[in-house]
Amino acid sequence: MAIRILSDRKLVVLGASLLSATTIVMFSLHAAETRQPLSAGQHETRTPNNASVPGVVPEQATHAKYTGDPKSSQEAGSTTAPAVQPTDGRTPESKPGAAAQQGNSGAVKATKQVALTFDDGPDSKYTPMVLDILKQYEVKATFFVVGRQVVNHPDVLKRIHDEGHSIGNHSWDHANLTKLSPNQIQKEIKSTDEAIEKVIGSYSPMVRAPYGAVNASIKRNLTSAGRELVNWTVDTKDWTGAASADMVELARKRTKNGGIILMHSFGGKNGKLDNTIEALPLMIEALKQDGYAFVTVPELGVKKE
Structure with a gap:
């Protein structure tokens, strides 16, 4: 009888053990079922250690x-x-x-130099716009001014001077010097010198002949008078109304170290230089990217005929 009771107790203990084990297994299975499975195409990821570090961005070309x-x-x-x-x-x-x-x-x-030059001004519209762009890009240029324009816009000439640009003589009224007598040529140059000096207190020996038109006699007379005749090496054709993109392409193609680029700050086809204003900042950017530093003609070394 005692043996049977003992056996019954063992059975009770054994049954309790089995019940406990079953409960544990069922709990584990339930926990596994409650975890949501990843959907198709979903991946479990870890955040890189540097993802939260300020200033670090993924590497990309x-x-x-x-x-x-x-x-x-x-x-x-x-x-x-x-x-x-x-x-x-x-x-x-x-x-x-x-x-x-x-x-x-x-x-x-910047291993090369180039000089930007602007003819025929000053005026009250385009010249100030040119000056604004040059100031924005911290570029100095050279302005060859016409005497009668100086008289009409002395404040603009003063601004050109005050902002550190160079100023040269471009005759009194943009006359073709090759069609004038020596006395007429002298008057064209002298009158412009006086107009410039009245505004800024001095004038430069630099002279650029309108249209680039000179002959041996003009060269000789100007040189003997201590003047420096300055031409250009690149004509942007802005005076023809050329497209701004064409001007930039031409400048990049033809500019060489020591070059002088011709543009205008007054005049142009039908009196418009909108394409010049559009092209100028693009040209500055492009030539800087090509390794050019912008200087004035005196800094460059005068290009003589």
């Missing part, structure tokens, strides 16, 4: 191309590393022309 737009000038003609994003979400400020300081090695060093 950026192939920038010059677009001709100054606002996107930092993309001009270079392959650059991805920009580091600012931690406060703001876009860093940059100066115009910064593209010329960037490249595969981090900088494009």
